[in-house]
Structure formats: structure tokens, C-alpha cells
Amino acid sequence: MTRPLVARIDTAALAHNLGVARRAAGGARLIAVVKANGYGHGLVRVAQALRAADAFAVLTLDEAAALRSAGYSHPILLLEGYFHPDELPEIARRRLIPVVHREDQAELLARARLEHRVDVFLKVDSGMHRLGLPPQRLATAAARLGDSAAVGSVTLMTHFACADDPAVGVAAQMAVFDAAARGLGLPASLANSAALLRYPQTHGDWVRPGIMLYGASPFAEQSGEALGLLPAMTLESRLIAVRQIRRGEAVGYGATFVAPRDMKIGIAACGYADGYPRHAGTGTPVLVEGRRSRTLGRVSMDMLAVDLEAVPHAHVGSPVTLWGEGLPVEEVAAAAGTIAYELLTAVAPRVRIEEC
Numbered sequence: 001m002t003r004p005l006v007a008r009i010d011t012a013a014l015a016h017n018l019g020v021a022r023r024a025a026g027g028a029r030l031i032a033v034v035k036a037n038g039y040g041h042g043l044v045r046v047a048q049a050l051r052a053a054d055a056f057a058v059l060t061l062d063e064a065a066a067l068r069s070a071g072y073s074h075p076i077l078l079l080e081g082y083f084h085p086d087e088l089p090e091i092a093r094r095r096l097i098p099v100v101h102r103e104d105q106a107e108l109l110a111r112a113r114l115e116h117r118v119d120v121f122l123k124v125d126s127g128m129h130r131l132g133l134p135p136q137r138l139a140t141a142a143a144r145l146g147d148s149a150a151v152g153s154v155t156l157m158t159h160f161a162c163a164d165d166p167a168v169g170v171a172a173q174m175a176v177f178d179a180a181a182r183g184l185g186l187p188a189s190l191a192n193s194a195a196l197l198r199y200p201q202t203h204g205d206w207v208r209p210g211i212m213l214y215g216a217s218p219f220a221e222q223s224g225e226a227l228g229l230l231p232a233m234t235l236e237s238r239l240i241a242v243r244q245i246r247r248g249e250a251v252g253y254g255a256t257f258v259a260p261r262d263m264k265i266g267i268a269a270c271g272y273a274d275g276y277p278r279h280a281g282t283g284t285p286v287l288v289e290g291r292r293s294r295t296l297g298r299v300s301m302d303m304l305a306v307d308l309e310a311v312p313h314a315h316v317g318s319p320v321t322l323w324g325e326g327l328p329v330e331e332v333a334a335a336a337g338t339i340a341y342e343l344l345t346a347v348a349p350r351v352r353i354e355e356c
């Protein structure tokens with residue numbers, strides 16, 4: 001028998017979530033963000049399920065090449081642009097769209113001699129202070145790129161730091177972006193999932209949803225289900241041992257959980273080497289045979305312990321859902337002090353993937 005841990009990918013859920021994003025986007029075109037191995041769901045599998053998107057966004061040339069090799073002719077955005085000028089000929093040949101986020105990148109591209117003109121997304125830093133040109137330099141860079149024989153279309157772009165946080169929102173960054181873009185007459189791309197769902201004024205010409213396509217909510221206070229999304233990944237395992245422990249006995253490394261009474265516990269085949277967060281403490285929710293329960297003690301490399309009080313009939317082989325259908329990944333992430341993005345993208349290569 002193979003190890004029972006499996007990540008089930010629901011490709012119909014991906015397609016459904018794309019529909020939700022489309023409806024929210026109104027007339028804007030949609031770039032499906034499929035970086036980080038399709039947020040852990042498998043790059044090519046996700047691209048197939050989301051092929052109705054208008055474009056894809058990835059990080060690296062390798063990911064873009066994998067999509068082209070799999071037959072996708074969509075526009076493909078490289079979210080961090082090119083890392084080295086050597087990449088430009090391949091970017092042109094594969095008709096990829098680099099983000100240009102520094103002035104020296106813009107200058108180098110403007111001077112390049114390439115097989116085809118390269119369309120670009122020119123990124124302005126509207127307040128996140130990560131990537132992007134200073135707003136006051138945007139017009140000059142846009143003009144330089146627009147005048148270059150190496151460049152096709154120029155689309156303006158920015159990224160929001162707090163679109164998921166209603167206390168901050170997007171207003172300040174929108175004001176900076178609008179002022180920088182005014183009069184340039186160029187198309188724009190601003191919205192991640194949170195902005196797409198909450199701030200129609202950010203939609204512009206191209207929206208860039210990621211997390212919502214995988215069925216997770218970008219908001220702490222609103223569930224994916226409430227947004228009409230379906231979980232695309234269910235991480236499921238089984239009990240490989242069941243044992244009775246006595247009051248006062250400890251469970252797992254560091255003996256961090258000590259039984260307050262006699263207890264029945266189960267050991268599930270899933271650990272931090274599978275991508276389950278080691279920092280998830282006692283009480284992180286799991287489903288055993290579909291019933292809610294909790295983890296006990298420290299997560300080991302290959303297994304974790306669960307409380308069987310709510311599921312007394314559980315036995316070796318009983319299914320254990322770590323997240324997904326019936327147990328939102330956002331909820332597990334919150335209990336572990338992290339976000340759904342981290343859990344989904346951390347699923348390890350050794351975890352078997354099944355499509356359903």
C-alpha cells in the first residue's frame with residue numbers, strides 16, 4: 001500500500017472560481033496568476049483548468065517555457081520581469097511580457113535589438129515600496145519605452161499592499177497611481193484578488209487574481225465560501241495508528257501536549273516534510289472521518305497526532321482531512337499563524353497529486 005497522503009485537485013473548482021473572478025471583473029481582461037507551481041496545484045494542470053483566462057502570470061522564464069511547451073499561446077506576464085539581460089532574446093522569441101520595474105531595465109530594453117517587439121507592463125511603486133519606478137519617473141520611462149523599436153505596447157501596473165485590509169484599503173495607493181498615470185493614455189493593471197472583489201475602481205484594463213482562483217479568500221474576515229468560491233485543493237491522509245493514552249502521558253517531540261485525561265488519539269501520515277506547518281500548535285483543526293477534531297502536540301516530519309474524542313469509532317485507515325473540502329485552508333492557516341498562500345504553495349513534491 002502506498003503512503004495515504006494525497007492532494008486532490010478539483011479542476012472543476014478552478015474553472016468555477018475563474019467564473020467568479022470573471023463576473024467580478026466586469027469588462028476587464030483577466031490574467032490568471034499561476035506562479036509558484038500554480039499556487040501549489042501544478043502549473044500545467046492549473047493552466048489547463050484556467051485556459052479560458054485571457055493571460056497567465058508567472059515568475060520565471062522556465063515557468064513560461066513550460067506553458068509554451070504545453071501548447072498555451074496566451075499572453076504570459078513575467079511578474080518580476082527579466083533578472084538578466086541575457087533573458088531578453090528568449091522573452092522576445094516566446095512573446096512573453098516582462099514587468100519592467102526599474103529604470104535601468106527600461107533603458108536596457110529600449111536599446112535592445114530583438115527578434116520581435118516586446119510588450120511590457122511598466123510597474124510604478126504607488127506605496128508598497130517593493131518593486132516599481134518612483135511615480136515621478138513613470139512618464140519619462142513610459143515615453144522612452146513607447147519610442148523604442150524594441151517595444152510593442154506599454155501597460156501601466158501597480159500592486160496593492162493592503163487591499164485585503166478594510167482599515168487601510170487602496171485609496172492612498174490609487175491616488176498615487178492615478179496622479180502618475182494621468183495624461184499618459186496607457187492601459188492599466190492594478191487589482192489582485194482582494195482589490196478585484198472589493199474595489200471596482202481598481203479594475204482598469206487587466207485584473208490579476210491569484211488566491212481566489214484556488215478557492216481561498218484573500219480576506220481574514222470573509223470566507224471563500226461566502227465569496228462563492230470552491231476549494232481547489234483537498235489535502236487528505238489516513239490514520240496509520242490509533243492508540244489509547246492515559247492521563248498525564250505526553251504526545252510527540254518535546255512532550256508539549258500532556259493528556260488531561262485518558263484519551264484515544266490517532267496518528268495521521270502528514271508532517272512538515274509534506275508542507276504541513278510545523279508551527280501549527282495543539283488545537284489546529286482537522287477533519288477525521290468528516291468530523292471536526294484537532295491536532296495534538298508538535299507536528300513531526302512525516303506525521304501528526306489528532307484527538308479522536310469526537311470520533312471514537314475512528315480506526316487505522318480512517319480519512320483525515322488536513323484542509324480543503326469541509327475545512328477551509330484559510331482556517332487552518334489562521335490557526336497556524338500564517339496565510340492560505342503559504343500552506344498551498346508549500347505542499348511538497350513528495351505529496352501525491354490526484355485530479356478529480
Ligand SMILES: Cc1ncc(COP(=O)(O)O)c(C=O)c1O
Pocket residue numbers: 033079159191192193194208209210211212218
Ligand atoms: C504582482 C502580483 N499581482 C497579482 C498577484 C495575485 O495576488 P492574489 O493571490 O492576492 O490575488 C500577486 C501575488 O502575489 C502579485 O505578486
